[in-house]
Amino acid sequence: MIEITESPISIERVIESVRDSGCGAILVFIGTVRDMSDDKKVLYLQYEAYREMAEKLLSKLSEDAKQRFGVKHISIAHRTGKVYPGEVSVAIAVSSPHRKEAYEASRYLIESLKKETPIWKKEFREEGGEWISTG
């Protein structure tokens, strides 16, 4: 399951979608919104996505990761719109027969997602909003 959604992410649903009796491990990464950034209070984040392209890239990324690490199932859900401190902005679940591959694939997925996927975030603090990117 690959999903870019305006609605709150159900962690339960993300996990259930990768459950497999042939797998001994389900690893879940959950990205949540921090309430502080550079010592400033964060009111909320506003996520924007080029949805079609993001879903296409994430599907491709999942296939890559399955091939590369031999994991069985991958689900990725990412929020768009306003997300408040403590809420889930992204969830990635990986299932595999053994845990080692799941850890490797999970790390690969979140790092690649951050690098390549057309999803942007604007951080709103008391003094206003600012688009945030890596380096």
Add this chain to the structure above:
Amino acid sequence: MIEIKVMLFANIRDLTGKEELVLQVEDEITVSDALRIIKRSLPVLEKLPIDSFVVAVNMEYVSRNHLLKDGDIIAIIPPVGGGR
């Protein structure tokens, strides 16, 4: 005459107040040419380092010399990511 749809996001969308544009040109042009035309029609874009942004055509990342054809959809992709 060929028509190219341009999709704008994030800080570009904020700055221009536009989500998309349509370019009509005489003949096939490169991504570089398209960016030049876009900057000319939206001078406010001078405030952003558009030349360093990546570009996708029909949802695939492409280089600046990629040739655009009638009906193509070009998206200017501001830097992504954040968090560590």
